[in-house]
Structure formats: C-alpha cells, structure tokens
Amino acid sequence: MSPVVKGASAAAAAGIAALCAVVFLKASGDQSVHPFPTVGVLMANGEHWCTASVVDSPRGNVVATAAHCVAPAGEDGHPGEVAHDGLAIGELSFAPAFSGEGAGTQPLGVWKVRSIHVDDRWTKWGDETADFAFLTIEPDGDGRSLQQRVGAGEAPKPDWTSGYERDVTVIGYPESEHNPQNKPVSCTTQTRHDANDPDMLYISCAGFWTGTSGSPWIADRGGTGQPGRLIGVLSGGDTDVDSTAALYDEKAKALFEKAARG
Incomplete structure (x- = not known):
C-alpha cells in the first residue's frame, strides 16, 4: 500500500481520536518558542x-526534506511531470x-534554495x-x-547506518487548516519497520497532518550541545497518526555530500 504523502496540498485522512497527543510548542503567554530552531517551513x-x-x-x-516535496516521482524509468498533488512545485x-x-x-x-539533490530511484x-532530498542553501x-x-551547535549530524528501532523526536509544521x-x-x-513496507520506518504519533512531509526524524537528541542524529525525514502515512520515513543509506550520503559541496 502506498502511503499518503503529507506535502501541503495533499489530502490528509482524519485522526481525530488521537489529536490529544499533539504537542504544539509554545511558551507562557501563548508565544511560540523554538526549541528546534533548525526546523522550519519549506515554501x-x-x-x-x-x-x-x-x-x-x-x-x-x-x-533535508522529502524528495516528493522538491521533485515529481518518476515512473517506469521516466521522470514525472508534476508534483504529487498535480501542481507545479514553484520556487523554493x-x-x-x-x-x-x-x-x-x-x-x-527566509533562505534561498540554490540547488536540489534527489536520488534517481525517486526521479x-x-x-x-x-x-x-538535500537542498543547498545560499548564504545571506x-x-x-x-x-x-x-546556531552552529543546533543541527543534527546525519546517520547513514542506523537500524530500524530508534527513539526519535519528529518535528513538523502541519498546514494552516489544522494549525x-x-x-x-x-x-x-x-x-519500527512499517507493516506494509518493511523497508520503511514507521511511527505512530497524532498531529502529523498535511504539510509535515520532510519533518526530521532525530535520534539520540539530548540537551544543549546534543542535537542528535538525523536518520530520515517524514515521507508519508495513511492518516495524521501514521507516518513513514525512508531510512538514510549510502546513496543518501552521496546526495548529502554533493549538496554540501554546492
């Protein structure tokens, strides 16, 4: 079964019964705080x-983000023509x-995307x-x-050899309808392994509606100076409760290194 992608314009299934598990990050006086300053909105x-x-x-x-956020999925060895929702992706x-x-x-x-790096297996x-996908960003x-x-010490390092069972923190931005x-x-x-596709990672957490595609999955995150290890990004899920990610591998490492040289 193919998961429903969670880019901003995809249709998300409801997970209302589990909404109580959503943790929106805010401070006293209802002012937003950013314990994860490295995470944001891809526009x-x-x-x-x-x-x-x-x-x-x-x-x-x-x-880092999901490939379907920046490049159409290919089919039968040929590049796709439009994004997952049939719309043009636009300037990122x-x-x-x-x-x-x-x-x-x-x-x-707001930071300009200089170049996009996506695996041929996707395109x-x-x-x-x-x-x-990994994006090279222009300096300011x-x-x-x-x-x-x-913050130089805030960004997690990538992990190219992770196993499937890890304690992770996942952070994302749902679309405005729900947020x-x-x-x-x-x-x-x-x-854990996804039951429908054992090659994919799976978590069960409410609140990851449309718009959260690309959310980082960070293992071993601790306190100050312990930003953890990035093992993948959210790519899909059948509801807002069910989310999947592709585990980083050696091909992901090659893409990252290409982006880092950009």
Whole structure:
C-alpha cells in the first residue's frame, strides 16, 4: 500500500481520536518558542509547502526534506511531470523557526534554495525508499551560512547506518487548516519497520497532518550541545497518526555530500 504523502496540498485522512497527543510548542503567554530552531517551513512561491530542517554540514549550507516535496516521482524509468498533488512545485525557499498566523513571521530569515539533490530511484521510479532530498542553501546578504544563523551547535549530524528501532523526536509544521498559528508539532517515540513496507520506518504519533512531509526524524537528541542524529525525514502515512520515513543509506550520503559541496 502506498502511503499518503503529507506535502501541503495533499489530502490528509482524519485522526481525530488521537489529536490529544499533539504537542504544539509554545511558551507562557501563548508565544511560540523554538526549541528546534533548525526546523522550519519549506515554501514554494512563498507559501507553506512542506517541512524541512538544517543538517550539520562542513559549510553549514544543507537542508533535508522529502524528495516528493522538491521533485515529481518518476515512473517506469521516466521522470514525472508534476508534483504529487498535480501542481507545479514553484520556487523554493526555507524559513527556519517559522510561526504566526497567515503569512506569519520568519525570525531567522527566509533562505534561498540554490540547488536540489534527489536520488534517481525517486526521479525515475518513484521508489519510496528514496523519498529524501538535500537542498543547498545560499548564504545571506552578510555572507553567513544558514547553520551559523540557526546556531552552529543546533543541527543534527546525519546517520547513514542506523537500524530500524530508534527513539526519535519528529518535528513538523502541519498546514494552516489544522494549525492556523503555524506552530511546530513534536513527538518523541520509537520507530519500527512499517507493516506494509518493511523497508520503511514507521511511527505512530497524532498531529502529523498535511504539510509535515520532510519533518526530521532525530535520534539520540539530548540537551544543549546534543542535537542528535538525523536518520530520515517524514515521507508519508495513511492518516495524521501514521507516518513513514525512508531510512538514510549510502546513496543518501552521496546526495548529502554533493549538496554540501554546492
């Protein structure tokens, strides 16, 4: 069974009974806080499209997200023509720590995507085990890297050899229909093999509606100075409660290294 992708324009199934498990991150006075400043909204033509996150890299210029957020799925060895929802993807940018109603605020700026790096298994065959992508991000007007802006010690390092059973924290931005103030939702739980596709990771956590595609799955996250290890990103799920991710592998590592050189 193919999972329902959770990009901003996909149709999400309801998981109302489990909504009480949603943890929206906020401070006293209902002001948003950002314990995960590396996570934000991937925008297409200025609109919330997916979720993305900074991953530790030598130049501080790499963001991780899902492949279906940035490239159409291929079929039978041929590239796809449109995104998963039949729409054009548009010009991409990244707003870490995004929050607020409507257009919201971008406390750490909006960063231009320079280049997109996606596995051929996705762009030619639509292989769900390759539904991950790495984006090279332009420096800002002052020459600073994205990683410098969000905090040099905040970004998780990628893990290319993870097993399937890990304690992870997953952070994403649901679409405004379910999240009008654009607050990130967070869940800490254990991963396992997906029953429908054992090659995919699976978690059960409510609140990961449409818009959370690309949400980072971070293992071994601790306190200050312990940002953890990124083992994959959210790629799909049949409801807001059920989410899947492709486990990073050596081909993901090759894409990351290409992005980091960009």
